[in-house]
Amino acid sequence: MKNYAILATSSHNRVYFESSKKLALCELTVALSKMSVECVEPTSFELANIFYLGFSASDSLSETDLKIMSKLSFCYAIFEIIEAHEKKLLSPVAKSNYEYINPSISSILKYQGKTNEVFTRMLLNIAMLSTEFYNDDDINLLDPIAGKGTTLYEGLVAGYNCYGIEVAVKPSAESYHFMKKFLEIEKFRHNTKIERQSGPNKSFTATRHIIEIGKSKADFKERNTKFFEMITGNGAHANKFFRKNFFNLIVGDLPYGVQHGNVSNEKPSGMTRSPKELLFNCLRQWNYVLKVGGAIALSWNSFVLKREEFVEILEQFGFTPLNEGVYLELEHRVDQAIKRDIIVAIKKENFERKEIKEPEVIQDSEEIQATEEINENQEI
Numbered sequence: 001m002k003n004y005a006i007l008a009t010s011s012h013n014r015v016y017f018e019s020s021k022k023l024a025l026c027e028l029t030v031a032l033s034k035m036s037v038e039c040v041e042p043t044s045f046e047l048a049n050i051f052y053l054g055f056s057a058s059d060s061l062s063e064t065d066l067k068i069m070s071k072l073s074f075c076y077a078i079f080e081i082i083e084a085h086e087k088k089l090l091s092p093v094a095k096s097n098y099e100y101i102n103p104s105i106s107s108i109l110k111y112q113g114k115t116n117e118v119f120t121r122m123l124l125n126i127a128m129l130s131t132e133f134y135n136d137d138d139i140n141l142l143d144p145i146a147g148k149g150t151t152l153y154e155g156l157v158a159g160y161n162c163y164g165i166e167v168a169v170k171p172s173a174e175s176y177h178f179m180k181k182f183l184e185i186e187k188f189r190h191n192t193k194i195e196r197q198s199g200p201n202k203s204f205t206a207t208r209h210i211i212e213i214g215k216s217k218a219d220f221k222e223r224n225t226k227f228f229e230m231i232t233g234n235g236a237h238a239n240k241f242f243r244k245n246f247f248n249l250i251v252g253d254l255p256y257g258v259q260h261g262n263v264s265n266e267k268p269s270g271m272t273r274s275p276k277e278l279l280f281n282c283l284r285q286w287n288y289v290l291k292v293g294g295a296i297a298l299s300w301n302s303f304v305l306k307r308e309e310f311v312e313i314l315e316q317f318g319f320t321p322l323n324e325g326v327y328l329e330l331e332h333r334v335d336q337a338i339k340r341d342i343i344v345a346i347k348k349e350n351f352e353r354k355e356i357k358e359p360e361v362i363q364d365s366e367e368i369q370a371t372e373e374i375n376e377n378q379e380i
Contacts, residue, residue, distance in 0.1 A: 002056065004054060005081050008075070036064060037057050061093070066078070066094070068134070075095070106153040108182075123297055123299055126330075130322060138161070142242070143252045144235035149171075152228060160249075179211060189215070195210065207232040209232070239284075244289065254279075254299065300340070302331060307323075327342075
């Protein structure tokens with residue numbers, strides 16, 4: 001057996017403190033299930049007062065295995081542990097250079113309500129490693145509640161084609177212009193265009209901000225490119241924006257019922273703080289655009305929607321939640337008003353139309369009593 005240790009990046013636990021260690025171990029456990037060699041005993045430990053995560057493998061890790069390890073949200077360096085002269089020595093193992101674009105992109109923008117990019121990276125990894133697409137090169141990712149695009153930036157770092165839907169005009173436009181400027185600074189080849197879309201009799205309207213990205217002129221000529229698209233529109237119209245079975249992954253951070261809002265068909269403002277209302281408005285359409293075998297991974301505030309009820313809602317719309325083992329260990333406290341959890345579900349077959357049990361009416365203001373406000377630049 002070979003023993004490995006992973007040194008966590010220094011920024012890994014700046015938000016969740018002790019909870020981040022548990023989440024990292026969960027992410028590692030999911031990753032080990034996809035290794036080409038047998039990997040056992042995922043654990044965390046300290047060596048010379050430094051925190052590591054470790055595991056044992058039946059043989060040396062392959063290049064594919066190292067790529068999976070290198071993508072882990074907490075991974076700063078990988079070592080093989082060697083016993084010599086009654087001491088444990090750390091022999092460095094080269095990480096995979098998997099990044100399609102500079103990973104600093106996610107940390108540049110600072111704004112109210114931003115989801116921490118390390119958490120977002122973990123959410124993406126757990127989603128991808130829960131599918132059979134984890135070794136594919138051509139991955140389509142959708143964040144249908146995209147905000148200013150943290151999920152999309154992290155997806156592009158991983159080399160995915162990234163598509164977002166955001167109901168609010170300002171953050172959607174800011175994300176597009178930020179990406180365009182970033183590509184210019186990084187000297188990526190890219191083409192941009194803006195398209196307008198509307199339904200019959202103006203039943204819906206949307207603005208599509210599209211960027212095609214290539215690392216070089218040759219990549220563009222050979223159409224070896226990636227796509228980044230931000231749609232200003234309603235996530236409940238995902239089936240109007242994209243074709244059936246288009247996405248490998250749907251990943252998003254639901255409104256927490258405290259300060260965040262997202263799409264609603266019932267309120268004049270078009271915004272809701274109720275994750276339940278959003279799910280009933282959107283899940284049928286999200287199922288439509290997700291491939292069979294693809295995963296939907298959503299984070300949410302479990303104070304406002306119990307996991308058991310969330311599981312039931314997903315099942316009503318044709319998803320199969322992964323609701324055992326490590327997937328039940330992802331809940332963590334963000335602050336006094338938010339206990340965040342993650343749920344992952346697989347689409348195993350195309351969803352047939354059927355009767356859906358409508359949600360009870362929820363009064364947002366009474367859903368939760370927030371005992372402290374989120375600071376303007378605090379990441380969650």
